Amino acid sequence: MNDTKQSRRGFLEVILGGGVLATIAAVVYPVTKYIMPPPVAEANLSQLKLKYGRADIEGEPKKAKYFKYGRELGIIFLTDKGKLNALSATCTHLDCTVQHRPDLGLIWCSCHNGKYDMDGNNVSGPPPRPLARFRVEEVDGTIFVSKEDV
Numbered sequence: 081m082n083d084t085k086q087s088r089r090g091f092l093e094v095i096l097g098g099g100v101l102a103t104i105a106a107v108v109y110p111v112t113k114y115i116m117p118p119p120v121a122e123a124n125l126s127q128l129k130l131k132y133g134r135a136d137i138e139g140e141p142k143k144a145k146y147f148k149y150g151r152e153l154g155i156i157f158l159t160d161k162g163k164l165n166a167l168s169a170t171c172t173h174l175d176c177t178v179q180h181r182p183d184l185g186l187i188w189c190s191c192h193n194g195k196y197d198m199d200g201n202n203v204s205g206p207p208p209r210p211l212a213r214f215r216v217e218e219v220d221g222t223i224f225v226s227k228e229d230v
């Protein structure tokens with residue numbers, strides 16, 4: 081009789097202990113997954129072929145196109161002299177996405193009114209540094225961009 085009680089108690093302790101552990105795991109696992117970002121490997125790019133051609137950017141009003149270079153966002157547009165310019169689209173102040181504003185002759189960050197010239201040099205507002213530049217090559221109408229420092 082006492083052995084039976086003992087074994088029932090042991091069985092209940094195991095079941096309850098397992099339940100407590102499962103509850104803790106059910107809370108801790110999603111919280112941990114939420115806090116820790118998933119590992120995203122940086123694409124090892126030496127050059128990126130854009131899906132846009134000069135024809136997609138040319139014309140009036142002047143257009144700009146955004147592109148992803150690995151995890152980085154870039155912007156490409158034509159200057160007034162017809163040169164293709166590709167810059168990082170991430171503001172050097174607090175990482176907002178910049179906009180091409182040919183009507184103002186600027187690259188503009190709407191977050192804190194940061195202004196860059198069309199070569200990416202910071203000209204006014206809070207941005208502390210120029211935008212990073214990409215090297216642009218055009219081969220038979222296809223545009224390739226790569227990092228300038230590579």
Ligand code: FES
Pocket residue numbers: 171172173174175176189190191192193194205206207
């Ligand atoms: S984030 Fe661009 S000016 Fe502040």
